[in-house]
Amino acid sequence: MTSQATTPPRFDAAFRTRLDALFAWRRDVRHFERGPLAPGVLDDLLAQATEAPSVGLSQPWRFVLVRAPERRADIRAIFETCNAQALAGQASERAGLYARLKLAGLDDAPEHVAVFVEPEPEAGHGLGRATMPETVAYSAVMAIHTLWLAAAARGVGLGWVSILDPQAVRAALDLPERWQLVGYLCIGYPAEPSRVPELERKGWEHRRPLADFLLTR
Numbered sequence: 001m002t003s004q005a006t007t008p009p010r011f012d013a014a015f016r017t018r019l020d021a022l023f024a025w026r027r028d029v030r031h032f033e034r035g036p037l038a039p040g041v042l043d044d045l046l047a048q049a050t051e052a053p054s055v056g057l058s059q060p061w062r063f064v065l066v067r068a069p070e071r072r073a074d075i076r077a078i079f080e081t082c083n084a085q086a087l088a089g090q091a092s093e094r095a096g097l098y099a100r101l102k103l104a105g106l107d108d109a110p111e112h113v114a115v116f117v118e119p120e121p122e123a124g125h126g127l128g129r130a131t132m133p134e135t136v137a138y139s140a141v142m143a144i145h146t147l148w149l150a151a152a153a154r155g156v157g158l159g160w161v162s163i164l165d166p167q168a169v170r171a172a173l174d175l176p177e178r179w180q181l182v183g184y185l186c187i188g189y190p191a192e193p194s195r196v197p198e199l200e201r202k203g204w205e206h207r208r209p210l211a212d213f214l215l216t217r
Contacts, residue, residue, distance in 0.1 A: 022149060022152055022153055023149075024195045025152055025193070025195045026148055026149055026152040027152075027157070027190075027193075027194060027195065027196075027197055027198070028158070028159055028160055028197065028198070029105065029157030029158060029159045029186075029188075029190045030102045030103065030104065030105050030159050030198055031102065031105065031108070031190065031191040031192045032105045032108040032109040032110070032157060032159075032186065032188035032189065032190060032191055033108070033188060033189045033190070033191050034108050034110065034188075035110065035188075035189065036110045037110060037111060037156065037187070037188065037189070041154060041156065042065075042111055042113075042187065044150075044154075045147050045150050045151055045154070045156070045187075046063055046113075046147065048146060048147065048150040049061070049063070049143045049144070049146050049147035049150070050143065051146060052139070052142040052143040052145070052146040053139065053142055054124070054139035054142070054143075055124065055127070055128040055129050055135040055136060055138070055139050056123075056124030056125065056126065056127030056128045056129060057123065057124055057127075058121045058123045058124025058127075058129075058136065058139065059121065059123050059124075059139075060117045060118045060119070060121040060123075060124075060136045060137075060139055060140060061115060061116075061117060061139065061140040061143045061182075062115070062116040062117065062118055062179060063113055063114075063115055064113065064114040064115075064116060064173055064175065065111070065112070065113060066112035066113070066114055066173065067112070071172060071173060072106070072112060074172035075106065075112070075164070075169060075172060075184070076106050076107070078164055078165055078168045078169060078172065079104055079106060079161065079163055079164055081165070082163045082164055082165055083103060083104075083163050086098070086163055087099060097202070097203065097204060098204075100202070101198075101199070101202060101204065103161075103163055104159070104161050104163070104186070105157075105159040105161070105186035105188070106161065106186060108188065108191075109159065109186035109187055109188040110187070110188045111186070111187040111188060112184070112185070112186060112187070113184075113185045113187060114169065114173060114181065114183075114184050114185070115140055115143070115144055115181075115182045115183045115184075115185060116140075116170070116175065116179040116180060116181055116182060117136055117137045117139070117140040117179065117180050117182050118136075118178070118179060119133070119136055119137075119178060119179075119180055120178070121136065137180065137182055140182040140183075141182060141183075144160070144182065144183050144185065147185075151187065155189065155190075156187060156188070156189060156190075157187070157188060157189060157190035157193075158185055158186070158187050159185065159186040159187075160183050160184070160185055161183075161184045161185070161186060162183070162184075164181070164184055166180065166181035169181050169184060
């Protein structure tokens with residue numbers, strides 16, 4: 001049997017500098033140009049997403065391309081309901097700012113991809129998830145992050161819409177009941193590229209230093 005292993009590439013300082021820039025420019029995009037992605041780009045991004053690690057090599061992610069206008073309208077309606085509830089739950093001093101935030105790219109992004117997880121995938125034979133079954137969903141999150149970085153490297157923006165009812169989204173897309181929604185992604189070329197998160201630019205929150213989260217035991 002021949003091994004598929006090869007000599008790993010050497011990543012020099014110039015590459016690491018570029019990689020640092022990629023991390024900095026990978027932002028959650030909310031404002032998109034309406035034009036389509038270049039041919040083949042989305043297929044390439046989804047293929048790269050499947051290079052992500054997964055518990056037990058279970059590959060539990062399920063990608064759903066949401067393109068039918070009526071399906072998108074259903075998702076938009078679900079968002080409006082959930083967004084209104086979220087606004088009502090904001091403290092009075094922050095409600096005005098929340099109302100001014102554009103929290104979805106649902107109207108403009110040319111591509112919508114719903115990422116679900118199969119909670120009991122046959123692949124992987126259960127390895128690594130007996131004591132932490134949530135690692136199956138974590139694997140799908142890793143796939144999203146891999147896709148996100150690959151998109152940023154191509155000048156493509158991604159917005160993760162989380163103000164949605166997962167069960168309502170699954171029903172609207174007519175998917176198996178056992179599938180669990182992990183993320184609803186809007187994908188397209190960003191209208192306002194920036195390396196500073198929009199929520200930071202608009203005063204909602206700011207990024208904290210590592211020291212605030214680091215413990216030693």
